[in-house]
Structures are given as structure tokens and as C-alpha cells.
Amino acid sequence: MNERVPELQAFIDAAGAAFAARAGQGRSQASVSECFGALARPGRMGSGAGARLPVCDRCLETAVGQDRFRDDDDLLRLAIAFRRIEPALVWGRRSVRGLKAEETFADGHANAMVLGPDGIERRTDVWLGVSLLAPHVRYPDHDHPPEETYLVMSAGEFMQDGGPWFQPGIGGSLYNPPGSLHAMRAGAEPLFAFWLLRSGPVRTG
Numbered sequence: 001m002n003e004r005v006p007e008l009q010a011f012i013d014a015a016g017a018a019f020a021a022r023a024g025q026g027r028s029q030a031s032v033s034e035c036f037g038a039l040a041r042p043g044r045m046g047s048g049a050g051a052r053l054p055v056c057d058r059c060l061e062t063a064v065g066q067d068r069f070r071d072d073d074d075l076l077r078l079a080i081a082f083r084r085i086e087p088a089l090v091w092g093r094r095s096v097r098g099l100k101a102e103e104t105f106a107d108g109h110a111n112a113m114v115l116g117p118d119g120i121e122r123r124t125d126v127w128l129g130v131s132l133l134a135p136h137v138r139y140p141d142h143d144h145p146p147e148e149t150y151l152v153m154s155a156g157e158f159m160q161d162g163g164p165w166f167q168p169g170i171g172g173s174l175y176n177p178p179g180s181l182h183a184m185r186a187g188a189e190p191l192f193a194f195w196l197l198r199s200g201p202v203r204t205g
């Protein structure tokens, strides 16, 4: 059995507690529980060499600055754990093939996987990652087969299924059913959110 480095395990523990405390009832809560249940079994470690994009240097400090989580112990713990593993993340741009992306999107966003096919820990059953948007950048409408729960760590607005934009707020959570259309956009501050996707088949035993 592989063992995780303590910094990664600490991040998973902090993420598990925050997602479980903040995910909505019903399918979102069940998905979070299934994901973190699967994560009890470590995956294979990636190369460990991280890479940032310029938008990270511009916006990450503001987005996960610890002073904004003073009133939320679980989010503070998560933000601290995230900052410890962030140097190992490979930040990248989302492909906009087939999407209607605004001009500011390419250089105004960055995504990274902590766990997943391109993660610090390589696995296919659970994807846990982050998205960062610079101020006034809109992430294009998109959908994907796996269900998805977001944990929002900043200001910013979200859209689900073509409905009105809404602001979950710091520590807010939302759930996207499989294949449903969704998007997000930053206002005057950077938007920073974790996402958790259950991708693989459910294994019993």
C-alpha cells in the first residue's frame, strides 16, 4: 500500500471535513461521502514538479489569503493545507474547444488538479481540483458527465442550468448533476473554488 506524504494527507483531511460540512443535502452529500471514502485508498504519485501560470502570481495570494477565513476554522485549515501543497500543482488552461469563451479567459484563469489524471496523486475515480479566475473573468458554460460538487472559497457568481447568476459566498457549496450546464464568473475580486468529481465506477468491496 502506498503512503501519502503528510502534506497531501493533511489537505485531503481538511478538504473532506470542509466539503462534508458545507455540501448540500441529498446527492451532493452522498457524492462527497463516496469520493472521500474512495480516497482512503491512496493512488500513484505524479512527478511532483509544479508549474504556475502568470495569473497565479497575480491573483492567488489575494484568493487564498488567510485573513479572509478568520471566522471559519475549517476553511482556514483547508487554505493553509492548500498553500503547503500548491508548489507541487501543475496549473494549466482549460481547452476552449467547442466552448464560447471570452477573450479574457485564456490568460485570466488557471485550473489545477490535486487528485485526478493530472494531479499530484494520479487517479481516475475521484478528481479534486481548483479553479482560479482573475477579476471580471468569466468561465465559459460547460458540462461533463461526472457529477460535481463545488466548495467556493471567495466571492464570485455561479450559474446552473441556464438559471440566474447567484453568489454562494465564501464557504458556499453547489452541486452539478451529471451533464448539467454550468459556469462561473469573478467580480472585482479573484474567484477561487475547489471542485470534486466522482468519475469512476462505484466499487463495492
Ligand SMILES: [Fe+2]
Residues within 6 Å of the ligand: 142, 143, 144, 148, 182
Ligand atoms: Fe465543471
